[in-house]
Amino acid sequence: MPAILGVDLGTKCGWAHLNTNSQGSAIISGVWDCSIRSGVDSPAIRFLKFEKNLDGVLSLSPDMVFYEIVRAHRGVKAAHMYGAFQQKLFERCDYFGVPYEGVSVQAIKKFATGKGNAPKEDVIAAVRVWGFHPKDDNEADAIALARLGWEQYGS
Template sequence: MTDLFATIAEADKSAMLGKAIDRLYEIRGEPTPAPAHIPRARAHLPTSNVLALDLGTHCGWAVAKREGGMDYGTESFHRLTGGAKWAEFRAWLSSAIKRHGVEVLYFEDVKAHGPGQVIAAHVYGGFLAMAQMVCHQHNVRMVGVGVGTVKKAWTGKGNAKKPEMIAAARAKGFRVGEQDDDTADALAILSLAVKQEAI
């Protein structure tokens, strides 16, 4: 895991907040205002600690905290089968919520899967049900975001493909590998969440 704000951990509070806001402008895909006009106010940070998930066997995740810290990556559950997969996901998500003090979880709300993707639909439903249960147990609010909405906000195209999502993440300065489409999707979901939770 990488803390993008580790380099400013020892900076004074106002400088740290300023850099955090600069980074959030990047996440949101918006140009950073001239330094003299950058508002150094908590209103430009999420008001809640946010976790974004791209639900699936390779579960992309990204976290943004109200004080400016963030982290992201992908957690894989592909080696597990049956009940072990769901138990492991439940334990991992519960731990992540506690570790990051998560108050709201944003996820990609898939309404339909393509032809021949029955198994994928079942798997997604399983992960969504487990996430709902864990969030209920921890009193975490859940917000679903449409697939096309996520893609369009991140790339400008509502039907963007995996390479385009990855390219957009890299263009915004995130360390995302060529196969890390799940991480890129989670970052895209997080960018929408940050905008919403900063309101």
């Protein structure tokens, strides 16, 4: 049975690892805070934090990684940050030999709520109905990604 990793890229990065075996399935999830301290940390520290955390869950040997594709950003800085996190994800997945696939924001929302334009609160509520207690919308998105990935790849 395959293991799936869902990743919601960003400074507050949601992640969820879904593992299935003969006894059922289990998801472990959380949020990595990849922010930096202004005037103290170099800008690259956020990507080193992301890499360290990502390597930790990639060591759990997922068979596939699904990540959220964001096609529109609030600004230039957000777009640059997303691109850097995405590139780091590709690099580390390639290093570990784990295939990856992007899923649109709308597809994640539709899977979780039935509506591709649902607000973040609705995704959190849907994930809670599934029996999870996400800290925020980033973790909720990652859990939904892992479950969506399982339906596409694992079944």
